[in-house]
Structures are given as structure tokens and as C-alpha cells.
Amino acid sequence: MEHEICIQCGAEVRPEEAYHVAEEAVCPSCAETDTVVCSYCGERIWRENDFGDSDTALCEACYTNHYTRCNQCGRLISFSAAYYQDEDEDEETPYCSACYHECGEAIHGYSYKPVPIFHGDAPMYMGVELEVDDGGKDPVKAKKILSIFNQTGEFGYIKSDGSLDDGLELVTHPCTLEAHMREVPWREALERFKALGYYSHQSSTCGLHVHVNRTFFGATQAEQDEKIGHVLYLFERFWQELLRFSRRTQRQVAQWAARYGYKDTGREIMEHAKKAYQGRYTCVNLTNTDTIEFRIFRGTLKYNTLIATLQLVEKLCNVAVSLSEERLQALSWSDIMLGIEPQRYPELVQYLKELRLYINAPVSVECEV
Known part of the structure; x- marks a missing residue:
């Protein structure tokens, strides 16, 4: 029976036990320590090329096409879960739910004009x-x-x-x-x-x-x-x-x-x-x-x-x-x-x-x- 050679450690691996990153074979031990599986597309990638976080592994393509990070805390969020300020019409500054609801009302749009609150008592304000x-x-x-x-x-x-x-x-x-x-x-x-x-x-x-x-x-x-x-x-x-x-x-x-x-x-x-x-x-x-x-x-x-x-x-x-x-x-x-x-x-x-x-x-x- 022909064996495959692990690209990482050089060990011989039976075909049915080998994992693959692209076309390269990896033994079970190296697969566990050096690779992860993209949560979105299911492809195995090198751990060093993981664009996700500790809970969600992502290949570069899936991260670019489907995910972003909170502008405030850096948390990984999907495009569908991202929040944006009202004045951010181009959606350039994403926030996770927690950061948006904590800080989202701090900056109003340019046209914002609340009911004035007068301070002091004099003819000129x-x-x-x-x-x-x-x-x-x-x-x-x-x-x-x-x-x-x-x-x-x-x-x-x-x-x-x-x-x-x-x-x-x-x-x-x-x-x-x-x-x-x-x-x-x-x-x-x-x-x-x-x-x-x-x-x-x-x-x-x-x-x-x-x-x-x-x-x-x-x-x-x-x-x-x-x-x-x-x-x-x-x-x-x-x-x-x-x-x-x-x-x-x-x-x-x-x-x-x-x-x-x-x-x-x-x-x-x-x-x-x-x-x-x-x-x-x-x-x-x-x-x-x-x-x-x-x-x-x-x-x-x-x-x-x-x-x-x-x-x-x-x-x-x-x-x-x-x-x-x-x-x-x-x-x-x-x-x-x-x-x-x-x-x-x-x-x-x-x-x-x-x-x-x-x-x-x-x-x-x-x-x-």
C-alpha cells in the first residue's frame, strides 16, 4: 500500500488517515496542531492563515466576502450582524451589537437639531x-x-x-x-x-x-x-x-x-x-x-x-x-x-x-x- 508523506513532519500516513491542505498531505497529529477548518466553506487551512477568531475559523476568502470586525472592540462579526451609525451611509465603520448600543447615540448626524435647552437668564444667548x-x-x-x-x-x-x-x-x-x-x-x-x-x-x-x-x-x-x-x-x-x-x-x-x-x-x-x-x-x-x-x-x-x-x-x-x-x-x-x-x-x-x-x-x- 502506498503511503502519503506529511508535509509538516515527514511521517508516512495511510491515504485514508491523511488530511489535506490544498494538495498537501498532513498527518493527524500535525492536522490537529497546525490546521483548522474554515467555519464557512469547510476547507482545511493552515492555522497561521486563519482570519477568524478562537471560536470561528475562517479562510481569507470567506473572511473578506462575509465578515468584518467591530471598529471599537475588534470582535469578529458577520456582515449581516454588523451595525452602522445613521450618518455612515457607506457603511465604512461597523460595530458589534454591544458596542453600537453602548456608544451609538454619542455622535448624531449633521442635520440633528434637538429642542434647545436654555441656560442662564439674560437677553443674549x-x-x-x-x-x-x-x-x-x-x-x-x-x-x-x-x-x-x-x-x-x-x-x-x-x-x-x-x-x-x-x-x-x-x-x-x-x-x-x-x-x-x-x-x-x-x-x-x-x-x-x-x-x-x-x-x-x-x-x-x-x-x-x-x-x-x-x-x-x-x-x-x-x-x-x-x-x-x-x-x-x-x-x-x-x-x-x-x-x-x-x-x-x-x-x-x-x-x-x-x-x-x-x-x-x-x-x-x-x-x-x-x-x-x-x-x-x-x-x-x-x-x-x-x-x-x-x-x-x-x-x-x-x-x-x-x-x-x-x-x-x-x-x-x-x-x-x-x-x-x-x-x-x-x-x-x-x-x-x-x-x-x-x-x-x-x-x-x-x-x-x-x-x-x-x-x-x-x-x-x-x-x-
């Missing part, structure tokens, strides 16, 4: 959109951020954003400046973003957008248009100073926050803005029903810069509402700086000094993140 990138569109990381951000109240949520390469957008509910400074745990959340590998200023894709309620500018449409026109006038009048404050490059501003163009009065700029529709990618976006959106600012994970930005927005809006068109035209940047109360806006004063935009001597500067 600000909603912040902070974009971060380079740390992953990861629901587990998002959940870690939210566990800090919402630890003492429901202050915000996280959305996906197609303008980001590999990041997230943290969105707050409407808060007064005092609430942002005293209640919202911005400092802790920004530190956690950094610890998880995210960037904002250092990533060219990120912005810091601030929404202000239109009702702050007046009770009627005409009143709102007049005072919002004053805001647009301030932006055109002091464009160079505000561009420096924003930390944006000219190219970034042209792409994400274009200016309307200088005219002699806020009323003329508002009329131009209404006639020449420019969409939402403007320095002050007017397309929202309930808010105007300040889009000029570059993203940041530096606490002082973020709070200073909110303080500047409040200051400019107060100037726009309180002054007449004639007084605005006579206003200088120094006048605005002299009107800043250091006790109310300490972060703003510090930031303005860092950028040499304040009336006093500049100070040392910490790096943006």
Missing part, C-alpha cells in the same frame, strides 16, 4: 459649535467628552461634520455668557479633547462658530435688521483687527467666512447681503431663522481663547445694539478697547494683549492647539 479633528470619528471618545461636558447639566451634544477629515463637532445649547463661564465645564472638556488626540487650531479644517439669538437685536424684523446691520458694519469697519483676532488665514476666511464688502452704513451692507445671497459661508451667517452665526473664528482647544471669543461676540453685539449709525461711523478700534471692562472680560483682555490688539503692552503667548 450664545450657542457654540466647536470643531475638532485628527482624533477620529469615534463614538467611544465622543461619549468620554460628553460624560465631562454634561456632568452637571445638559449643556451640549456631538455631531458629525463632513468638512472634517477625522473629527467631531461639539455643539452647545443656548447659554448666556455667564453660563458659559461659570457653569459649562469648558476647561475640562478641552483638556479631554487634547488627551484623546484631537486638535482644533492646529487643524486647518476647524472653526469655532458662535450663534446669537436674533431676538437680542429687537422685537420686530425691522429692528433686528437695523441692529444686525450694525454688526455687519463693525465687521467691515474693523476687518483687519477681527481677522487677526480670528487666527484665520486669508484663504480660510475666503473659503469658510467671506466678508460682505465695505459700505458706508450698516443698512447698505444689510441690503447688499439680502440681495446678493452668499449662503452660510460668510463671516456673519444670516441664513438661520432664529440666530445669526459668527463664523470667522478659527477653532481652538485653549480655554482662554475660547472664552475670549465669546466675550468679544457679546461686546460687539452690545455695541451694535446700543449705538446709532452716526456714532458707529465715528467709532475707532481704540474706542471699543477702552470700553472693555477688565473685570467682566479678563480673558478677552488677556487675548487681545497676546495679539497686540489692546491699548496696553503685549504679554507672552501660549501655543494654540
